[in-house]
Amino acid sequence: MSVLARVWDSDVAYSFRRSPVxxxxxxxxxxxxxxxxxxxxxxxxxxxxxxxxxxxDSLKPPVFMPDGEAAHALGTDDQxxxxxxxxxxxxxxxxxxxxxxxLFAVIVGVTVGLVAGYxxxxxxxxxxxxxxxxxxxxxxxxxxxxxxxxxxxxxxxxHEALTIYxxxxxxxxxxxxxxxxxxxxxxxxxxxxxxxxxxxxxxxxPARIMVTHILPNVMGPVLVIGTLTLGLAILxxxxxxxxxxxxxPTQPSVGTLIRIGNDFLFSGEWWITIFPGISLVLMVLSxxxxxxxxxxxxxxxxx
Amino acid sequence: xxxxxxxxLTVEFPxxxxxxxxxxxxxxxxxxxxxxxxxxxxxxxxxxTGAAIIGLLEPPGRISAGQVRLEGERIDGLPDSRMRQIRxxxxxxxxxxxxxxxxxxxxxxxxxxETMQAHLGLRASEARARAVDWLExxxxxxxxxxxxxxxxxxxxxxxxxxxxxxxxxxxPQLVIADEPTTALDVSIQAxxxxxxxxxxxxxxTAVMLVTHDMGVIAETADRVAVMYAGxxxxxxxxxxxxxxxxxxxxxxxxxxxxxxxxxxxxxxQIDGAMPRLTSIxxxxxxxxxxxxxxxxxxxxxxxxxPAGATQAACWLHADAAREVAHA
Amino acid sequence: xxxxxxSRVLQAIPVLLVVGLIAFAMFxxxxxxxxxxxxxxxxxxxxDALVAQLGLDxxxxxxxxxxxxxxxxxxxxISYRLARPVxxxxxxxxxxxxELAGVAASLALLxxxxxxxxxxxxxxxxxxxxxxxxxxxxVSLPTFLIGILxxxxxxxxxxxxxxxxxGDVVNLGHWTTGFLTVSGLKALVLPAVTLCLFQLTLIMRLxxxxxxxxxxxxxxxxxxxRGLSRRAINFGHALRxxxxxxxxxxxxxxxxxxxxxxxxxxxxxxxxxxLLFVQSVRVADIPVMAxxxxxxxxxxxxxxxxxxxxxxxxxPRLRMSRPGAAR
Numbered sequence: 001m002s003v004l005a006r007v008w009d010s011d012v013a014y015s016f017r018r019s020p021v022x023x024x025x026x027x028x029x030x031x032x033x034x035x036x037x038x039x040x041x042x043x044x045x046x047x048x049x050x051x052x053x054x055x056x057d058s059l060k061p062p063v064f065m066p067d068g069e070a071a072h073a074l075g076t077d078d079q080x081x082x083x084x085x086x087x088x089x090x091x092x093x094x095x096x097x098x099x100x101x102x103l104f105a106v107i108v109g110v111t112v113g114l115v116a117g118y119x120x121x122x123x124x125x126x127x128x129x130x131x132x133x134x135x136x137x138x139x140x141x142x143x144x145x146x147x148x149x150x151x152x153x154x155x156x157x158x159h160e161a162l163t164i165y166x167x168x169x170x171x172x173x174x175x176x177x178x179x180x181x182x183x184x185x186x187x188x189x190x191x192x193x194x195x196x197x198x199x200x201x202x203x204x205x206p207a208r209i210m211v212t213h214i215l216p217n218v219m220g221p222v223l224v225i226g227t228l229t230l231g232l233a234i235l236x237x238x239x240x241x242x243x244x245x246x247x248x249p250t251q252p253s254v255g256t257l258i259r260i261g262n263d264f265l266f267s268g269e270w271w272i273t274i275f276p277g278i279s280l281v282l283m284v285l286s287x288x289x290x291x292x293x294x295x296x297x298x299x300x301x302x303x
Numbered sequence: 304x305x306x307x308x309x310x311x312l313t314v315e316f317p318x319x320x321x322x323x324x325x326x327x328x329x330x331x332x333x334x335x336x337x338x339x340x341x342x343x344x345x346x347x348x349x350x351x352t353g354a355a356i357i358g359l360l361e362p363p364g365r366i367s368a369g370q371v372r373l374e375g376e377r378i379d380g381l382p383d384s385r386m387r388q389i390r391x392x393x394x395x396x397x398x399x400x401x402x403x404x405x406x407x408x409x410x411x412x413x414x415x416x417e418t419m420q421a422h423l424g425l426r427a428s429e430a431r432a433r434a435v436d437w438l439e440x441x442x443x444x445x446x447x448x449x450x451x452x453x454x455x456x457x458x459x460x461x462x463x464x465x466x467x468x469x470x471x472x473x474x475p476q477l478v479i480a481d482e483p484t485t486a487l488d489v490s491i492q493a494x495x496x497x498x499x500x501x502x503x504x505x506x507x508t509a510v511m512l513v514t515h516d517m518g519v520i521a522e523t524a525d526r527v528a529v530m531y532a533g534x535x536x537x538x539x540x541x542x543x544x545x546x547x548x549x550x551x552x553x554x555x556x557x558x559x560x561x562x563x564x565x566x567x568x569x570x571x572q573i574d575g576a577m578p579r580l581t582s583i584x585x586x587x588x589x590x591x592x593x594x595x596x597x598x599x600x601x602x603x604x605x606x607x608x609p610a611g612a613t614q615a616a617c618w619l620h621a622d623a624a625r626e627v628a629h630a
Numbered sequence: 631x632x633x634x635x636x637s638r639v640l641q642a643i644p645v646l647l648v649v650g651l652i653a654f655a656m657f658x659x660x661x662x663x664x665x666x667x668x669x670x671x672x673x674x675x676x677x678d679a680l681v682a683q684l685g686l687d688x689x690x691x692x693x694x695x696x697x698x699x700x701x702x703x704x705x706x707x708i709s710y711r712l713a714r715p716v717x718x719x720x721x722x723x724x725x726x727x728x729e730l731a732g733v734a735a736s737l738a739l740l741x742x743x744x745x746x747x748x749x750x751x752x753x754x755x756x757x758x759x760x761x762x763x764x765x766x767x768x769v770s771l772p773t774f775l776i777g778i779l780x781x782x783x784x785x786x787x788x789x790x791x792x793x794x795x796x797g798d799v800v801n802l803g804h805w806t807t808g809f810l811t812v813s814g815l816k817a818l819v820l821p822a823v824t825l826c827l828f829q830l831t832l833i834m835r836l837x838x839x840x841x842x843x844x845x846x847x848x849x850x851x852x853x854x855x856r857g858l859s860r861r862a863i864n865f866g867h868a869l870r871x872x873x874x875x876x877x878x879x880x881x882x883x884x885x886x887x888x889x890x891x892x893x894x895x896x897x898x899x900x901x902x903x904x905l906l907f908v909q910s911v912r913v914a915d916i917p918v919m920a921x922x923x924x925x926x927x928x929x930x931x932x933x934x935x936x937x938x939x940x941x942x943x944x945x946p947r948l949r950m951s952r953p954g955a956a957r
Contacts, residue, residue: 014319133645136930138886140893144911145923149656152914235772242774243896243908262778266786266793274782277775285770292766359854383860391857398855403848406867407947408874417866418856453946469856 015297022293025286032283036095039088044071047081047089048250054080059264062271075271077260083271087279090254093247094280097167098234104172105233106226109179114210114218116180117187128184131177139174143236146170147245160248167246171236175229182225186218220298227291231284238280254280304375305332306509307356307394307477312369312379314348314355314533323580325351325364327533330607333477338503338510340524340541342517342556344577347530349513353479355379356511357394358386373477392422395470395508397499399482401462405454411438411465412450415472422473437468442498460491467499477509484519496523517560521545529553532578532588539613549610550617551593587618595619638938642931647698649927653920654697706921711913716921720903725805726796727891727902733818734825734891735884742830743880746837747872750845751864761834768831773890777824777897784820792817794899825894829887833880840872847871874945881937885930 016022035042046052061068062075062083074083116127134142147170154162190196191214199209240246241255242262249256254276261273314326326348333339341349354360356371358381371379378389390396398404406414415434419425425433431450438446441464443457454462463483470478480499484492500523503510512524520527521541528538529550537550548554555573575592578584584591590600599618610620688696700706706716745765749758785793797813799806808814844850845868853863892904899905903922910918942948 133648136882136885136934137926138889141889141926144892144907145919148911148914148919152916231770235770238772239774239893242772243893243911245908245911258775258778265778265782270782270786273778277778280775281767281771284772285767288766288770357855359851387854387857387859389857390855396852396855398848398852400848404852406849406853406871408870408945409867417858417862421856421858421862455947466852469852473857 016293019293021289025289025293028282029286029290032091032279032286033095035088036091039085039092043082043085043088045082045085047086056080059269061269062275074275075269077269077272078264083257083275086252086257087254087276090252090257090276091279091283093164093251093253094234094237094255094283097164097171097237097247097253098230100168101171101175101233101237102226102230104168105175105229106179106222108172109176110183110215110218110222112176112180113183113185114187114214117184118191118206118210118214120188120191124184127180131180131184135177135181139171139232140236140239142174143170143240144243144245146173147240151245160250163247163251167237167240170240171233174236175233178225178229179222182221183218186221187214190214190217224291224295224298227287227294231287231291234280234284234287306335306337306374307333307511308370308372309352309356310370310372312352312355312371313367314351314360314364315367316364318363320581324583325533325580326355327583328369329530329533329535330369331528331535331538333509333511335476336504336507336509337526338500338512338524340520340527341511341513341530342515342520342527343530344515346577346580348533349515349530350481351533352530353396353481353511353513356479357390357396358383359390359396388422391418391473391475393475393477395473395475395478397463397466397470397478397480397483400486401459401466402454402486404466405462407454410451410453411457415450415469418469419472433472434468437472438465440502441465441468442494459487460495463487463491463495464498467495467502471502471506471508474506475508477511478503479511479513481513482515483512484516485514492519499523517545517556529556532583533580534588534616535607536589536617537613537615538607543612547611547613549613549615549620550589551595551619552589553615555592587616634942635935635939638935642935646924646927646931650698650701650924651694653701653923654694656916656920656923657697701921701924706924707917709910709915709918711910711915711918716917719906719918720921720925721804723901723903723906725807726900727888727895727904729808730818730821730825730894730900730902731887731891733822734829735887737822737826738829738833738884738887739880741826742833743837743873743876745830746834747841747869749834750838750841750872751868753842762838765831765834768827769835771827773824773828773893774897776827777820777894780820780824781897791820793820796901821894821898821900824897825887825891828890829883832883833876836879837872837876840876841868844868844871874941877940877944878937881933881940885933888929889926 016026040046058076058078058080060072060076063070063073068075072082072084074087076082077086112127112131116124116131147166150166150170151163154166187210196209196213199213204213237246237253238255238258241253242259244259247253247256249260252260257276258273258280261269261271261276264270264272309329309331312326312329313324316323316325329348329352331339331341331352341352343349351360351364355366356378358378360366366379369379370377373389373393378386381389405411412431412434415437416427416430419430419433420427423430435446435450438450443449443461443464449457454465457465463486467483470480483499484495487495496519499510499512502508510523512520514520524541526539527541527544528535529544529552530536531552537544537548537553539549544553545557548557552573555571558571559573573592578588578591584601586602586604587593587600588604590596593600597618599621603618605616605618605621607614607616608618608620610617704717706720708714709716709719712719745761749761752758781793784791792813795817796808797815797817798811799808799814800810808818849871850863850867853867858866889904891900891902892907894900895902895904896908903925906918907922909915910922
């Protein structure tokens, strides 16, 4: 059977085909991702090209309300920026930050977990103590702290350019312990198995054993946790931006947009904050649904 | 009339690859006070039979055909509320791993008392006194003190004794013992089996003893049923099945038990493996591995046929004209 | 048990020391406090005097020790932003945060646990499915968005509840409470609901998952095999065993509420420690950040200790003081 046919016929793919929730979430997610990543070409306007903004367009309501225009389907904000385009550009940044942060957390966490589980002894004890301590603090607090400190350290003029990297670092740091814990547990289990002992007898170096033998076997749970963490990372970034310590209005993520729009809630222009909010929820919800489905599909006991 | 009669029991599991038949036309009967051993390899369906009898099949498994009768009344297909009155009081169960079978958060006394109160309507003080008595019967020293101990404070063998007490304390007529000694040290196994045998004899309880250990069966059972691929392929009095097995599979089983006295160059084994439930061959399920196979075996499935002192599902005994209805 | 507490406290000390080190190190990163405090023009002499006064010419670890000593006495220095002692600021804001967190935590537990048990027991009922969807959405909605939505509905559209501030508060010595006035209680509603939602859904899913796991366990199977009533099984065995691990995790989660209040307080302009913290992060007001970090660590250590004690009290397996079992 060809690779594609085998994948299609596998238990995981079967479970996917059978679950309308998984398929719909995947579709929605795909839609959001495509519109986000290709925003520069798809979005009707570029809301951050200052030259193209027209104050006459400001505070227009969405198309289904009186005074709405088809050109600005979801309305505009106080500077005439199109909300729909803002959402697309914003989501692009949100996704990039979230995905990069998770990648960072995975790399750090898996490495720590592998080393701790394989080495054992004092190394394991120390690493796990650090992990446990960090785990007892909520991620958002860690992210806030790291962001605050790093931003304070960097010279002011470099701030704007580096904000994204600082955010990725801060959020990534706040999530690595969960991966480390899980991978360490799996590594401990795998370490005592015979194929590892065989590899050691042959004389392979520990690094080689960890990467080529143990790593593939512990990736399963990492995948599930990674998906769920992606949703959390995107939410973290949105929260940080909302609090004012994330992305600035010149390069806004969805969280920044919500913060900007919040000021207009009481004066009646609800669309500036609500639509970005909806897009954020849709994205995270579909990621969570897919993550839930993935966890059930990969759980051998539920099959 | 037999205490328990199982007729043509079929248990199916709908899966995405089609319907799996885990038990296919299993028939057996147990008389009051009798010990019936059920023996076979892992996966042959022994535990499932027990689970089906007391109505504890894990969904999506279900009984798709056949009957289970307790003292003449049908009990398969009863709603859970009715089955609850039967379980514990008329049919008890002993499972394999005493560590996970006992709730770690409750004392053994509490678990005994709750069982007895559920079925015997005793006052708390009476139930407690009886609980101490049961612990003594199963051989726990200093029972009056140990009654307030937690399961983790007992050793494995002691825990299984507690489980036996729990299974018997509501005075059931039948106990289904599913691999009661498999999880225990070899040195303890004999003690537990002896205990089980003695207690059930004293209280007149019948036992369905499920195990893969032929030695235990030979010691304890009156009759034995051999299962293979979800069916019973031989049944009869223990001594006869062990000494003069009528089915080639049973022969193979007996032959593969190593003997301390004989000088053997190689251990005997049965080639091949029991078929997976998804690929049971037509005709007799044993035919691919049978050293005495012939054409009819590959085509027609044999029922239990009389074969001397036992009954075997094998065409070698087709000379006896009648098919026997039960084991 | 005393030894248990002592050992736990001893384990916590290095943690506090390390966190303190991190908190102290933050000062080192952020600019020169001397410059900040002296402004633009200063003489060398003035600078040297200030440096000596602040002890900035001492070696790193001496400064660290001094910092920890001060911290242990509640002296965290002066806020760069507000030019007031940090401890005063925190003491002012503490009641607001604690009241909010207390109400939110109670809500999360009182609603989350029963809902989790219900959806665990009734897996397929429509209402259970609805709760599950609700919980999923709850985990996907960021707290600040929930706050905004609630404000939109209840403050802007319906005008039932206020959208910022604490309302009128009553001064009780060191504590200010919003519980005793109508406006105080009204102001508490939206923030408390916002804050509790995330924890509530987390707890609900946790309890449900644990419940399902327990219902599949061997001891529940054995309880069913003993014919215990559904009530005895679900509430006596399953619930009890579910709650034990839930205690730990729920306890830690609740501890997180204090930190999560950061976001809620910002949305509702609730004058608590969280808002103070956010405002300090925005302008790199390190003394406040450091103080907050230390306080939160102490709080977490305390909560961990309480949870450990609870666990100890509830799970008999941890109380290994009784003599071992006889073989």
